Amino acid sequence: MTEVTRKLVPxxxxxxxxYLPLTDCAxxxxxxxxxxxxxxxxKIELSREMSWAGVRDKLASGELDAAHVLYGLVYGVQAGIGGQRRDMAVLMNLNQNxxxxxxSGELGRAGVIDGASLARQVRASRHLPTLAHTFPTGNHAMLLQYWLAAQGIDPLRDVRVMTVPPSQMVAALRTGQLxxxxxxxxxxxxxxxxxxGVTLASSSAVWPDHPGKVLGTSAAFAQQHPNTCRALIAAVLExxxxxxxSxxxxxxxxxxxxAPEFLNTQPELLAPRLLGHYQDGLxxxxxxxxxxxxxxxxxxxFPYLSDGMWFTSQHRRWGLLRDEPDYLGMARQVNRIDLYRQAAEITGTPLPAGAMRASVLCDGVRWDGSDPEAYAAAFGIGHLF
Structure with a gap:
């Protein structure tokens, strides 16, 4: 074994x-x-987990080396939102959309079929509807709150919001808890x-080609095991x-x-939306x-810096961050573009021209990471300190 080869050994x-039993762990x-x-x-040894909070805690303790994890969760831990601050690393984005x-079907039968009709229902009702996401700083919370606000619904005042593990959502909807x-x-x-239930919107209608789960780990693990991380990224890219x-x-x-050891369901439950075939239930x-x-x-x-910064901008918008963070500095620290580039070269994966990208979300507002503090403060509905 040459010295160069030895340096690359995991x-x-x-x-x-x-991982959580979701299609996007695939x-x-x-x-x-x-x-x-x-x-x-x-050799990847997979560990099926029950909640995002459990994933967070096991990454912190070292019980897990890495995880399929919410992008926004990683940035929330990095910022110390709701718990002890820890330095984290995003090795790659695992999926989009x-x-x-x-x-609920009850709301659907009452005429709630999209954002506008949900807004009318919220204004007309004497009771605040109860909506759930999967983790307070996570992707689902931030996408849901963004979408609600785009309909004129204040997610912190006009509805009740709670955290529910994803696998419990349907049962809670069925029993009327949600x-x-x-x-x-x-x-x-x-x-x-x-x-x-009734589907009001796919997440790509909120943010086209939005980042999804990431391959996340602690900064310490990435620092101590760069060859392992590089090999892991390469394997997942392939x-x-x-x-x-196809x-x-x-x-x-x-x-x-x-299969039972993963999602324990029927392929027919996964295939339609994997192929892009949607129905709303009505x-x-x-x-x-x-x-x-x-x-x-x-x-x-590619772990775009602007993707990570978007979650921080929403944490700021909704009052989860009291003070203005160093958006770009945090993203450069968390997103390990260096390791990703090396794995991309190994696998022949194309790289983008830059570390930022632009998107237009469902309210027509453009996000490109150029002025995150102004972006967070510009919305009509928000709760900045």
Missing amino acids: EKQTVRIG SLVMASKLGFDERHGI GQAITV DGYCAGEPWGYKAIVDGV AGRWIDA EVNRLQMAATLA GKTWNDGGRLRFYGDGAVN
Whole structure:
């Protein structure tokens, strides 16, 4: 073994990775099942977790080496929101799109079919509806609150918001504990299949090609195990490329993911929305161009600084951060673009021209990361200190 080769050997060969049973953990599962991990000198040991809070705590304790985790959760921990501040690392983005905003069948039958009709219902009702997300600083909370505000609904005053693990959403909707929620698939489609929910919006309608879950770890793990992290990123890139290569691969992935040790469901619950086929539960069907993506020629996976900064801007907007943070400094510290670039080179994954990207969200407001404090303060509905 040459000195150069020795320097690239993973410091830890068996990597324990946590995940929640959601469709968007697929590239981690397939990296393990198809042997992409072993190709890069590691073995992924998957650990099914029950809640995002549990994932956070196990990353902090070192019980997990890395995890399929909410982008916004990682940035919340980095900022010390709601708990002890810890230095974190985002190794890559795992997916784009693939979430949904769902309300109860009762609201749907009462005429709530979109954001405007939900706003009318909220104004007319004597009781505040109860809506759920999956973690206070996480993707679903920030997307739900952004979307509600775009409809003229103040998420901190006009509705009750609570945290519910994704796998419990449908049951809580069925029993009337919730009037709606934002969660990852298959829990949006499951409510439709069970006849208890109505899809108001896919998450790509809130933010087209928004970042999803990330491959997250502690900054200490990334610092101590750079070769392991590089190999892990490379394996997951190859798995994501395989998933996105064909519809046949997507269906094979759905069959694998549905197995008892992973999501413990039927492939038929995963396949339609994986293929972009949506229905709202009231008879409307459509093909969603913003379906769940895992690779997209690398555009999905690059850890754009502006993506991380968007979550911090929303934490600031909703009063979770009292003082203005160093948006760009935090993103540069958390998002390990250096490790990602090296893994991309190993796997032949295209890289973008820059570390920032621009998007236009559902309210027509453009986000490009250029002035995050002004962005956070510019909304008509917000709770900045």
